[in-house]
Amino acid sequence: MAPKDTAISLTFPDGNARSFEAGVTAGDVAASISTSLRKKAISATVNGAHYDLAWPIEEDASIAIHTMADEEQANELVRHDLAHIMARAVQEIWPDTKVTIGPVIENGWYYDFDRAEPFTPEDLGLIEKKMKEIINKRDPVRTEVWDRARAIKHYEDNGEPYKVELIEAIPGDEPLRMYWHGDWQDLCRGPHLQHTGQVPGDAFKLMSIAGAYWRGDSDRAMLQRIYGVAFTGKEKLRAHLNMLEEAAKRDHRKLGREMDLYHMQEEAPGQVFWHPNGWTIYTTLQDYMRRKQRAGGYREINTPQVVNRKLWEASGHWEKYQEHMFIVEVEEEHAAEKAVNALKPMNCPCHVQVFNQGLKSYRDLPLRLAEFGACTRYEPSGALHGIMRVRGFTQDDAHIFCTEDQIEAECAKFINFLADIYDDLGFEKFEIKFATRPEKRVGSDESWDHVEGALEAAIKATGREFTLEPGDGAFYGPKLDFYLTDAIGRVWQCGTFQVDPNLPERLGATYIGEDGAKHRPYMLHRACLGSFERFIGILIENSAGKLPFWLAPRQVVVASIISDANDYVEDVVAALQAACVRAEADVRNEKINYKVREHSVAKVPIILAVGAREVEDRTVTVRRLGEKQTKVEALADVTETLGRDATPPDLL
RNA sequence: GCUGCUGUAGCUCAGAGGUAGAGCACUCCCUUGGUAAGGGAGAGGUCGAGAGUUCAAUUCUCUCCAGCAGCACCA
Numbered sequence: 001m002a003p004k005d006t007a008i009s010l011t012f013p014d015g016n017a018r019s020f021e022a023g024v025t026a027g028d029v030a031a032s033i034s035t036s037l038r039k040k041a042i043s044a045t046v047n048g049a050h051y052d053l054a055w056p057i058e059e060d061a062s063i064a065i066h067t068m069a070d071e072e073q074a075n076e077l078v079r080h081d082l083a084h085i086m087a088r089a090v091q092e093i094w095p096d097t098k099v100t101i102g103p104v105i106e107n108g109w110y111y112d113f114d115r116a117e118p119f120t121p122e123d124l125g126l127i128e129k130k131m132k133e134i135i136n137k138r139d140p141v142r143t144e145v146w147d148r149a150r151a152i153k154h155y156e157d158n159g160e161p162y163k164v165e166l167i168e169a170i171p172g173d174e175p176l177r178m179y180w181h182g183d184w185q186d187l188c189r190g191p192h193l194q195h196t197g198q199v200p201g202d203a204f205k206l207m208s209i210a211g212a213y214w215r216g217d218s219d220r221a222m223l224q225r226i227y228g229v230a231f232t233g234k235e236k237l238r239a240h241l242n243m244l245e246e247a248a249k250r251d252h253r254k255l256g257r258e259m260d261l262y263h264m265q266e267e268a269p270g271q272v273f274w275h276p277n278g279w280t281i282y283t284t285l286q287d288y289m290r291r292k293q294r295a296g297g298y299r300e301i302n303t304p305q306v307v308n309r310k311l312w313e314a315s316g317h318w319e320k321y322q323e324h325m326f327i328v329e330v331e332e333e334h335a336a337e338k339a340v341n342a343l344k345p346m347n348c349p350c351h352v353q354v355f356n357q358g359l360k361s362y363r364d365l366p367l368r369l370a371e372f373g374a375c376t377r378y379e380p381s382g383a384l385h386g387i388m389r390v391r392g393f394t395q396d397d398a399h400i401f402c403t404e405d406q407i408e409a410e411c412a413k414f415i416n417f418l419a420d421i422y423d424d425l426g427f428e429k430f431e432i433k434f435a436t437r438p439e440k441r442v443g444s445d446e447s448w449d450h451v452e453g454a455l456e457a458a459i460k461a462t463g464r465e466f467t468l469e470p471g472d473g474a475f476y477g478p479k480l481d482f483y484l485t486d487a488i489g490r491v492w493q494c495g496t497f498q499v500d501p502n503l504p505e506r507l508g509a510t511y512i513g514e515d516g517a518k519h520r521p522y523m524l525h526r527a528c529l530g531s532f533e534r535f536i537g538i539l540i541e542n543s544a545g546k547l548p549f550w551l552a553p554r555q556v557v558v559a560s561i562i563s564d565a566n567d568y569v570e571d572v573v574a575a576l577q578a579a580c581v582r583a584e585a586d587v588r589n590e591k592i593n594y595k596v597r598e599h600s601v602a603k604v605p606i607i608l609a610v611g612a613r614e615v616e617d618r619t620v621t622v623r624r625l626g627e628k629q630t631k632v633e634a635l636a637d638v639t640e641t642l643g644r645d646a647t648p649p650d651l652l
Numbered sequence: 653g654c655u656g657c658u659g660u661a662g663c664u665c666a667g668a669g670g671u672a673g674a675g676c677a678c679u680c681c682c683u684u685g686g687u688a689a690g691g692g693a694g695a696g697g698u699c700g701a702g703a704g705u706u707c708a709a710u711u712c713u714c715u716c717c718a719g720c721a722g723c724a725c726c727a
Contacts, residue, residue, distance in 0.1 A: 589684080592685070
């Protein structure tokens with residue numbers, strides 16, 4: 001046994017421990033096992049931390065050596081090294097470019113640069129070429145620990161003000177780690193690979209250039225960000241690029257056009273012109289939600305679109321969101337001044353007005369007021385995105401007026417309500433994020449404890465998992481956000497549940513308690529879909545346009561093969577329509593191939609082809625979207641099956 | 653809102669300082685064809701809007717509008 005201060009014991013994943021000199025590096029450890037491992041090694045996990053092979057280990061620890069086969073670590077290192085290599089390439093090509101930061105992100109990395117000239121798409125090719133040169137040089141990666149003053153001096157001398165600012169923003173006064181890829185230097189936490197040649201040169205691609213604010217602050221400089229994707233092998237890169245192509249095909253803006261669902265135009269930016277097909281989805285979904293809400297104990301109401309600023313001032317929205325409201329000024333006759341109104345950006349204050357009419361008793365609580373509330377918000381132009389982020393939208397909004405003691409039960413009831421709806425709409429999984437008290441808040445700690453406790457207990461009562469988002473709640477209360485994952489792994493916030501004692505206070509809502517005195521109710525803001533526009537966008541992208549049959553705007557096309565079958569086609573359509581199926585005839589003078597192609601492109605789920613044989617036998621030939629084979633079935637059977645399939649899930 | 657890019661026929665796109673083209677879609681004619689595009693003809697555009705440079709602008713410059721990507725924002 002060596003003396004305690006110079007020998008340490010390292011435990012390997014298989015449970016074996018070996019003794020090493022203190023200060024040994026993971027690289028040395030790998031070399032001590034075999035020369036081939038020394039070559040293949042890329043990093044190590046030491047006591048759970050990701051370690052560079054060059055960092056000294058001073059204490060007893062567990063250790064696992066990583067190679068390119070360890071996907072998680074390999075991806076991180078490859079992407080991180082590529083960020084540095086890209087920054088080096090950019091500075092080699094354009095030496096007056098200032099570097100800032102370049103983190104690893106999902107599937108790749110980005111790096112932000114400050115350069116007077118904008119990068120062009122052609123530049124990406126140049127940079128990529130230079131990066132490959134750097135990789136081929138197999139330049140060693142070197143690391144040193146510097147004290148701050150030296151690092152700051154270094155960056156000041158090299159004219160890198162962003163790096164100076166970064167160092168000054170790092171709390172504490174610990175020394176900093178510096179890295180070199182060849183002669184190119186960057187401030188970096190690490191870890192990194194051992195030399196640039198360890199980066200697979202054929203498994204990365206520079207994707208795009210975009211603006212990004214320095215430190216994410218819109219008051220500061222706009223930098224140029226270059227995004228790249230990288231993997232451990234070129235097949236994985238190819239798979240990723242394929243996935244992106246698939247995602248592009250599902251884009252609701254493209255499908256919306258192809259399926260003739262809606263359009264938007266310059267005169268009404270961020271607002272939807274729904275076409276018959278899209279509006280069929282919308283109303284079918286709304287009818288469904290209306291039935292679910294009624295069954296769930298909600299009372300539906302409707303409130304005005306244009307509301308005087310006085311109400312928005314009282315609610316506090318005028319002060320905070322005036323910039324984002326559509327203002328409507330009206331010159332009223334004989335009035336001393338113009339009436340200033342705003343299109344309602346949200347429904348809550350209006351719902352409190354409904355609550356406030358007449359005296360409410362504790363016996364009325366919980367009172368659940370629902371509205372398909374059409375809201376209009378002047379969203380920043382750059383935020384608009386198809387029908388997913390719009391200026392005019394309709395929420396499936398509701399507010400539950402209740403006592404503090406009723407919050408937990410209402411919350412649990414809502415989670416189950418929402419889960420049931422998501423399930424019906426084809427989303428099996430969703431994620432709950434629980435946002436708790438922020439730094440700046442109103443209300444006593446005692447009250448926060450109670451309300452947060454109620455939400456947590458409610459989630460647990462439903463047996464669901466959640467992730468905590470400490471500090472992300474509103475200033476007046478905690479909230480739950482519900483996230484859906486679509487078919488290609490993208491995550492969307494839809495549902496929400498928010499506890500609000502503030503607005504009832506501001507707008508003077510009260511109820512008479514058992515004690516005969518006035519009390520302040522809590523208000524629970526909640527939505528399942530969020531907005532119909534956004535949710536329909538998600539439905540389209542999630543299903544790639546192949547919506548569940550009951551939601552498909554065009555469910556069945558009955559197509560004649562010969563014109564002698566046209567009369568029978570009309571019979572079939574009538575039979576289907578009588579069974580509440582959205583069926584239409586296609587008796588155009590076109591070949592069946594043509595009709596099949598056209599309706600397949602339009603994502604019609606069922607095509608029924610009808611020729612001489614079908615007329616003779618009172619049958620139809622069924623072809624389902626995406627299937628090649630067809631099946632001959634009796635008309636009566638098909639009508640029954642499709643009639644059932646067309647029924648919304650809550651009515652089955 | 654910020655940075656960059658884009659805007660030509662319903663859609664996808666080509667084009668050039670001398671007032672425009674393709675494919676699909678559309679209309680008409682021929683074709684009655686059995687599961688992803690049968691053939692022919694025709695019609696369709698103030699080249700996003702406004703200003704400037706020029707003998708001449710859809711093309712070059714500027715401003716505005718809208719869209720796209722990212723950032724910031726999302727009650």
